[in-house]
Amino acid sequence: MTPGLWIAAALAAVLVGPPLFAWLMCRPRQAARQGLAGRMLRLADGRTHVTKDGLKGRRVAVLVHGLTTPAWVFDAIAAGLVVQGWQVVRHDLWGRGGSDTPGGAQNRALFTRQLAGVIEAEAGGKPVLLVGYSMGAAIAAAFAEANPAQVRGLAMLAPAGLGHRMDGFTRFCTATPVLGDWLWATFSGIGLRAAARKAARQGPSSVENITARLALESRTRGYRRAVLSSLRHMLAEDMRPTLKALEARGLPMLAVWGGEDGLIAGAASKKLARIAPGAEQVTVEAAGHGLPHTHPREVLKALSGFTPRL
Incomplete structure (x- = not known):
């Protein structure tokens, strides 16, 4: 080989090797489905993992999780809502838990299509209560705006879309095509696992072994790509116009905030009060x-x- 070819080969190894090695060290999505309760629902964009709890014929609540934690983050909430008389439906967003990781941008259109498919399959066409957590609150609000007749109320837990904080590495990768993708594919697992450990220190969790479970998610193929795409698209949306439109329609809304939330901007609740004064907080x-x-x-x-009141 000529010196030029040696240099090109070395450069290719440097560029391709680290992210390829990181990918090979991850488990396939099929392994993530082993032992999961519920069922796999075939939708237009892929297979979605869905669980349903509670008695048939009750009012339906659909829970939509956030950026990094699959639907099991709602285990305690789901159990409590069943006691309160609801039938509870949960699904894993694309690239999380047991759901597929379709190609393309993880944006409003992709997530609301998924939610529409879940509601159509599991709620029998009846209006539902939507409970969204973080990015899931933004997805739920977007769905409610597009499908007002299918939503009886919207509850948002630490809702995204009104300002959020990111560390420097995540901010750079989100804003920088190509190089950001390479860095994220190679190194983001370290940061995601560190974030999981930090989250576990926030207090006792109702999810057993949550740090280990989130670490395993970060080692599942498709997960990190899904998170980065969501950061660039769904989480980049300003949800104020959507929430303003829901307020104008009179949709009952509730927002529940964490007083020590380090990810959601402190002014988010004030923004919501200005654009949706009818929302309970x-x-x-x-x-x-x-x-x-x-x-x-x-x-x-x-x-x-x-x-x-719903």
Whole structure:
């Protein structure tokens, strides 16, 4: 080989090797499905993992999780809503838990199509209560805006779309095509696992072994790509116009915030009060961003006060 070819080969190895090695060290998505309760639902964009709890014929609540934690983050909330008289449907967003990772941007259109398919299959065409956590709140709000007749109420837990914080590495990767993709594919697992450990320190979790479970997610093929794409698209949306439109339609809304949330901007609740003054707001002072699994009792109390009016 000529020196030029040697240099080209070395450069290719440097560029391709690290992200390829990181990918090879991850488990296939099929392995993530082993032992999961529920069923796989075939939708236009791929297979979605869905679970349903509660008695048939009850009002239906559909829970939409956030950026990094699959639907199991709602285990305690789902159990509590069943006790309150709801049938509860949960699904894993694309690239999380047991769901496929389709190609293309993880944006409003992709996520609302998925949610529409889940509601059509599991709710029998009846209006549902949507409960969204973080990015899931933005997805739920987007669905409610597009499908007002299918939503009886919207509860948002630490909702995204009104300002959020990112560390420097995540901000750079999100804003920088190509190089950002390479860095994210190679190194993001380290940061995601560190974030999982930090989240576990926010307080006792209702999810057993949550740090280990999130670490395993970060080692599942498609997960990191899904997270980066969501950061660039769904989480980049300003949800103020959507929430303003829902307020104008009179949709009952509840927002539950963590008083010590380090990810959602502190001014988010004030923004919501300005654009949707009719929305009920509750702050769990001791909670961080993980309030659905660290403070499920407080969340369920807020929901029990909100849902009788639906």
